[in-house]
Amino acid sequence: MPDYESFEHDVLVIGAGGAGLRAAIEASAAGVRVGLVCKSLLGKAHTVMAEGGIAAALANVDERDNWKVHFADTMRGGQYVNQWRMAELHAKEAPDRVRELEAWGAVFDRTKDGRILQRHFGGHKYPRLAHVGDRTGLEMIRTLQDHGVHQGIDVYMEHTILSLLKDGDRVVGAFGYERERGRFKIFRAEAVVLATGGIGRAYKITSNSWEYTGDGHALAYEAGAELIDMEFIQFHPTGMVWPPSVMGILVTEGVRGEGGILTNADGKRFMFEAIPENYRHHTADNEEEGWRYCQGHKDARRPPELLTRDHVSRCIVREIKEGRGSPHGGVFLDISWIKQKIPNAAEHIKRKLPSMYHQFKQLADINITEQPMEVGPTTHYIMGGVRVDPDTQMSRLPGLFAAGECAAGINGANRLGGNSLSDLLVFGKRAGEFAAKFARENQPGRIDNGKIDAIAREALAPFERSGGENPYSIQKDLQETMQDLVGIVRTETEMREALEKIGNLKARAEKTGIVGNREYNPGWHTSLDLKNLLLVSEAITLAALERKESRGAQFREDYPNKEERFSKVNTIVSRAADGSMQIRLEPLPEMPDYLKQVVEENQ
Amino acid sequence: MVKTALFKIWRGDAKTGGFRDYAAECTEGMVVLDAVHQIQATQARDLACRWNCKAGKCGSCSAEVNGMPKLMCMTRLSELPLEKPVTIEPIKAFPLIKDLVTDVSWNFHVKKRIKPFKPRPPDAPDGTWRMQQEDIDRVQEFRKCIECFLCQDVCHVLRDHQMHDKFIGPRFLIHVAALEMHPLDTEDRIEELRNAQGIGYCNITKCCTKVCPESIQITDNGIIPLKERVVDECYDPLGWFWRWLKKREA
Numbered sequence: 001m002p003d004y005e006s007f008e009h010d011v012l013v014i015g016a017g018g019a020g021l022r023a024a025i026e027a028s029a030a031g032v033r034v035g036l037v038c039k040s041l042l043g044k045a046h047t048v049m050a051e052g053g054i055a056a057a058l059a060n061v062d063e064r065d066n067w068k069v070h071f072a073d074t075m076r077g078g079q080y081v082n083q084w085r086m087a088e089l090h091a092k093e094a095p096d097r098v099r100e101l102e103a104w105g106a107v108f109d110r111t112k113d114g115r116i117l118q119r120h121f122g123g124h125k126y127p128r129l130a131h132v133g134d135r136t137g138l139e140m141i142r143t144l145q146d147h148g149v150h151q152g153i154d155v156y157m158e159h160t161i162l163s164l165l166k167d168g169d170r171v172v173g174a175f176g177y178e179r180e181r182g183r184f185k186i187f188r189a190e191a192v193v194l195a196t197g198g199i200g201r202a203y204k205i206t207s208n209s210w211e212y213t214g215d216g217h218a219l220a221y222e223a224g225a226e227l228i229d230m231e232f233i234q235f236h237p238t239g240m241v242w243p244p245s246v247m248g249i250l251v252t253e254g255v256r257g258e259g260g261i262l263t264n265a266d267g268k269r270f271m272f273e274a275i276p277e278n279y280r281h282h283t284a285d286n287e288e289e290g291w292r293y294c295q296g297h298k299d300a301r302r303p304p305e306l307l308t309r310d311h312v313s314r315c316i317v318r319e320i321k322e323g324r325g326s327p328h329g330g331v332f333l334d335i336s337w338i339k340q341k342i343p344n345a346a347e348h349i350k351r352k353l354p355s356m357y358h359q360f361k362q363l364a365d366i367n368i369t370e371q372p373m374e375v376g377p378t379t380h381y382i383m384g385g386v387r388v389d390p391d392t393q394m395s396r397l398p399g400l401f402a403a404g405e406c407a408a409g410i411n412g413a414n415r416l417g418g419n420s421l422s423d424l425l426v427f428g429k430r431a432g433e434f435a436a437k438f439a440r441e442n443q444p445g446r447i448d449n450g451k452i453d454a455i456a457r458e459a460l461a462p463f464e465r466s467g468g469e470n471p472y473s474i475q476k477d478l479q480e481t482m483q484d485l486v487g488i489v490r491t492e493t494e495m496r497e498a499l500e501k502i503g504n505l506k507a508r509a510e511k512t513g514i515v516g517n518r519e520y521n522p523g524w525h526t527s528l529d530l531k532n533l534l535l536v537s538e539a540i541t542l543a544a545l546e547r548k549e550s551r552g553a554q555f556r557e558d559y560p561n562k563e564e565r566f567s568k569v570n571t572i573v574s575r576a577a578d579g580s581m582q583i584r585l586e587p588l589p590e591m592p593d594y595l596k597q598v599v600e601e602n603q
Numbered sequence: 604m605v606k607t608a609l610f611k612i613w614r615g616d617a618k619t620g621g622f623r624d625y626a627a628e629c630t631e632g633m634v635v636l637d638a639v640h641q642i643q644a645t646q647a648r649d650l651a652c653r654w655n656c657k658a659g660k661c662g663s664c665s666a667e668v669n670g671m672p673k674l675m676c677m678t679r680l681s682e683l684p685l686e687k688p689v690t691i692e693p694i695k696a697f698p699l700i701k702d703l704v705t706d707v708s709w710n711f712h713v714k715k716r717i718k719p720f721k722p723r724p725p726d727a728p729d730g731t732w733r734m735q736q737e738d739i740d741r742v743q744e745f746r747k748c749i750e751c752f753l754c755q756d757v758c759h760v761l762r763d764h765q766m767h768d769k770f771i772g773p774r775f776l777i778h779v780a781a782l783e784m785h786p787l788d789t790e791d792r793i794e795e796l797r798n799a800q801g802i803g804y805c806n807i808t809k810c811c812t813k814v815c816p817e818s819i820q821i822t823d824n825g826i827i828p829l830k831e832r833v834v835d836e837c838y839d840p841l842g843w844f845w846r847w848l849k850k851r852e853a
Contacts, residue, residue, distance in 0.1 A: 048661045107739050146714070249657060363677070514648065522643060522650065523649050
């Protein structure tokens with residue numbers, strides 16, 4: 001075996017966005033040695049892109065808010081296939097996690113009496129999102145980063161993990177490479193936390209960066225853990241659609257929270273049509289009431305633009321399909337209209353939505369204080385992921401934990417905006433806490449050198465095939481396949497076709513060729529990421545086929561309604577002994593009576 | 604509007620390298636990073652560059668475009684004279700790794716040495732604080748920083764004089780300013796600012812402010828007030844005498 005550089009920690013955290021950083025901080029505070037692996041530089045993970053805010057029932061703006069309402073909102077938004085225990089812990093603990101950020105130096109926008117300000121967001125009954133203009137994610141990641149670097153955490157920037165290492169059933173480390181020199185490294189740890197984020201790069205139109213190739217999902221699956229809810233992918237209703245090069249870049253829901261409206265080519269506010277039954281009595285039935293809601297009038301109900309993301313996305317697709325879209329294939333999102341309502345509207349918009357103003361001005365020559373934006377759905381988030389214990393975040397494999405987007409359960413069939421940042425904090429902390437506990441209670445495991453050699457050989461194979469397939473072309477073909485065939489609107493025929501194409505792409509991915517050497521070679525990195533992308537694409541498609549109904553983010557044209565038999569089950573993806581991907585349905589744990597009552601009381 | 608433009612991209616590592624020519628098809632609204640990606644996907648699979656968000660929020664894709672420090676994701680081709688080749692090269696204040704990627708790890712070491720946030724005891728029994736929006740506006744301006752390090756790139760003290768061991772650069776002066784002006788913070792960082800962090804080396808040429816993609820008024824709002832604090836504490840004879848007296852009494 002070649003002499004690989006080796007590092008030893010008690011807890012190894014893979015991924016350095018909100019969940020990974022929070023896990024590392026917690027584990028470190030518990031007194032164990034922590035290693036933190038990030039695919040990019042520290043502080044650049046996708047959390048930085050989060051805009052609107054962190055959902056937590058602080059009740060600073062509306063005293064009627066409390067964890068019970070937040071819990072009920074989250075379950076309703078997820079169409080009741082969420083893991084109730086995660087939703088409960090999340091709603092109860094999010095306020096403390098937000099206040100903790102303030103103690104670590106975060107500077108949230110303030111209420112008039114000097115407390116943390118909260119804003120309206122889709123699916124949340126009360127103004128609940130603690131925020132900093134429209135750059136909340138930056139504030140959160142910087143606060144965690146600056147706090148974390150003083151805790152003695154060892155940070156490995158620009159490292160990618162290729163495989164988890166096991167001793168029997170237990171996960172005891174990870175094997176990967178560093179980008180700069182392309183050298184392999186072994187990380188030994190008594191416990192490993194996956195916090196790798198999402199899978200957005202499997203789709204053509206996405207708000208996600210190059211990093212989001214389903215690494216944690218794939219690492220866990222390959223090691224023998226289970227994935228759940230993989231069919232539920234959130235298409236955020238408002239991504240940029242023009243110019244083509246910026247297609248998919250996120251436009252925060254905060255625009256609608258501040259009073260922005262969606263209109264079609266006829267100038268009509270189409271969201272007033274087709275309000276779902278279970279939201280009807282929470283939703284304004286006229287424009288004036290919707291505006292008053294955004295202005296904080298407590299007797300007003302939310303405008304239909306602030307319905308859940310799955311619903312808004314489908315309405316936008318409907319408008320476009322039926323020929324009422326905007327010139328570049330989206331719909332209009334207009335915040336400039338508020339100048340009819342308030343003085344100094346332009347200044348107000350720039351203060352509340354500074355980065356949206358900047359983004360449209362610079363990338364699309366649009367002044368959002370004067371003109372409407374053109375927007376359309378963009379692949380944003382996956383509700384599905386590694387199946388974990390709700391309290392400890394440990395997967396079915398001893399020593400393997402997961403938190404944040406790569407874990408699953410809290411969001412069910414659709415995530416509410418703002419619940420991701422709070423999820424990262426609540427379950428990042430729990431994962432760090434219980435990983436540290438596990439590490440203290442267990443001895444280091446044994447590592448199989450033969451397996452490491454095999455992984456290294458496989459990883460280097462593309463260098464032997466300089467005339468081989470272009471990894472960028474395979475990635476592009478996969479993105480088009482998933483976008484066209486397993487997108488917002490799905491059918492059995494198209495998804496069968498997708499599976500066949502994924503099969504062909506897998507064969508091509510085994511023949512990629514790389515030019516140049518191992519030093520900072522993005523072609524090589526893209527080639528290595530393909531395996532994970534293809535794996536999660538297959539899992540998404542299989543799960544979406546299995547759920548023969550429409551619920552939350554999954555819309556099946558061939559099964560357009562919710563079905564009773566799917567109302568209390570999760571799809572579970574796992575690896576069979578022969579290496580093939582298996583899919584099965586499993587009943588959800590029964591919600592205890594006290595929570596049923598909470599749901600009942602907050603209908 | 605599809606037309607072809609020429610790009611001269613710096614290729615190489617710390618030892619050797621030079622500009623190489625590439626042609627890329629330009630469509631409406633394209634940014635420099637799109638051209639780099641197109642070239643990477645079709646002509647130079649191993650072309651090294653950093654990027655993440657592609658929306659000016661993460662600060663990864665810093666480079667010098669036609670000699671100007673820019674985020675490649677926010678620089679539109681329509682702003683550039685495409686009748687001439689567009690040059691793209693790595694930032695210069697840090698050692699080169701490969702192509703457009705530089706070793707910026709020094710910045711992360713510097714930050715680790717800055718004294719962290721230390722809040723006063725909570726204002727309310729529930730462990731929370733009260734702050735007025737107007738008291739945090741300035742700190743929020745500094746906290747917009749996306750750590751692209753373009754300000755470090757153009758700072759003469761770092762770029763030309765390579766005084767990385769004596770001066771922390773505009774990015775971290777702004778970081779210190781955000782901590783020092785935080786209404787809850789109780790730490791004192793003035794002594795370090797003056798000595799280890801070398802604030803005196805900044806001669807206020809404002810190059811950093813000019814290139815900041817977040818339009819932070821680095822010099823006027825951050826560095827100058829910090830310099831004033833250093834002067835007040837270390838060079839004001841009355842203040843010095845007063846503190847000496849207080850110390851003697853204690």
